[in-house]
Amino acid sequence: MCQCTFELTAVVTFAVASVERTRCQGVAVDDDSPVTFLPEFKKGGCKTIVQAGKLGPVVASESGFVRGVMEAYNNHHDLVLRPDDVWLAILTQFGLYVVANADELRHLLVTHDGQKELTIRSNASLWTADFGAFATQWVDLMDDHVVDPSLKHWLLPSFSTTTDHDVIVASVVLMATMKKYFSYKCGFLCGIPHVTLLGTVDDWKAIRNRLDKLAVYGPRMQEWTTLLAPILDQFVASATGDVDVAFWNSICSHHHAGSGTDYISGWLSVFCVFNDKGEWQGDKRTLYEVRIKPDVDLCALKPGDFFSEEVTLPYPLVDSDCIPPGYLTVDVTLDDNGTERKALMFAGHMGYGIGDDKASIAPRASWAIVLKDGEAAPPTDDELFITKILEQFKVASAANFNPEGDAS
Structure with missing residues (x-):
């Protein structure tokens, strides 16, 4: 049984695999906010953390849930x-999709054209303001401009495990999801080896019930809903005590392609079907794996002793380098008594925690608002290389372009 200490009551804890439970070792646990490790923090020229959710020691990760x-x-x-x-893992994937397909989805989500500014006023100062409360207020201001007035009630969590912190995280994720339709501004007035499912059975049923509404947001959402539904059904079944151990053992698998690419699959990959640009990456299900022919001398293998076999998997194959972020970001303008400051809000899974017993992992939701008051990080070597290749490709394409349709 899991011996880690959590304040919430577990609906069920069950054995999954017959492996010896091990302690977490060799992972970098840090007390600092995980937001400082994220690429947008560095590339956006961010420096000062105005406010952030308090997590305690966590392992910082761009994909806290999946990782x-x-x-x-x-x-x-x-x-x-x-x-x-x-639910937050689903919500951040939905957000990536909406941002990438904002024009096509506009008529389903909002009643206006362009980007509407949502402004709140506060008597607090930059350093005393409750930005968590501001996030929920910005979401409330969306009510008059969305097609479905129940949108926020569907998207924001309301489970028995939900805390104010979770609502803030989800609110900022919702802000980021809708950032093509809304801009956000705050004006300060004068100065001041087991799985433990927490919550209740009804909580897990509520996630499953919320899922059906995703399908109205286009064919990709319908496709994703079809993938998610049986997974969430298993969560509900497990919460009631009907545990399918085979399902939990299929949570994640690793595959190596001959090209050198490493993939993950298993039902965890269904939480990775939209990449960091919101583009669908859930179609790949097959790959070729190298096998050794039967009845060959393993001590004297020759090239002809191998063959490739096509393998089709029930869940998407996702390049391990393309695991999407578990968080979203949104720009906010702060009017600090006439001084305008640019800020960036982060929310989502930005890390995962290690239990008191040092043998348990739990995704951790977090949020932060930071000022863009530092120097932007320079491009990495990989980014410079890719930029150079793209520029060379553009030059080559332009040189070979013939208006008459013939290659030069």
Whole structure:
């Protein structure tokens, strides 16, 4: 049984794999806000953290949910999941999709053209303001401009495990999801080896019930809903005590392609179907794996002793380098008594926690608002290389372009 200490009551803890439970070792746990490790923080010229959710020691990660589950799966740690974490993983993927398809989805989400500014006023100062409360107020201001007035009630968590912190995280994620339709401004007036499912059975049923509404947002959402539905059905079944161990053992698998690419699959990949640009990456299900022919001398293998076999998997294959972020960002303008400041809000899974027993992993939701008052990080070597290749490609394409249609 999992011996880690959590304040919330577990609906069920069950054995999954017959492996020895191990302690977490060799991972960098940090007390600092995980937001400082994220690329947007560095590239956006961010420096000062105005306010952030308090997490305590966590392992910083761009994909706290997926990477945390992978860490537990790969290294035989127990896994602790809240309904809020699973729903937030769905919500951030939905956000990536909406941002990437804002024009096509506009008529389903908002009643206006362009980008409408949502402004709130506060008697607080930049350093005393409650930005968590501001996030929920910005979401409330969307009510008069969205097609479905129940949108925020559907998207924001309301489970037995939900805290004010979770609502703030989800609110900022919702702000980021809708950032092509809204801009956000705040004006300060004068100065001042087990899985533990937390929550209740009804919480897990509520996530499953919320899922159906995703389908109205286009064919990709319908496709994603079809993938998610049986997974969430298993969460509900497990919460009631009907545990399908085979399902939980299929949470994550690793595959190596001959080209050198590493993929993850298993049902965890369904939480990775939209990449960091909101583009669908859930179609790849097959790959070729190298096999050794039967009845060959393993001590004297020759090139002809190998063959490739096409393998089709039930879940998407996602390049391990393309695991999407578990968080979203949104720009906010702060009018600090006449001084305008540019800020960036972050929210989502920005890390995962390690239980008191040092043998359990749990995704951790977080949020932060930071000022863009530092120097932007320079491009990495990889980014410079890609930019150079793209420029060379453009030059070559222009040189070979013939208006008459013939290659030069």
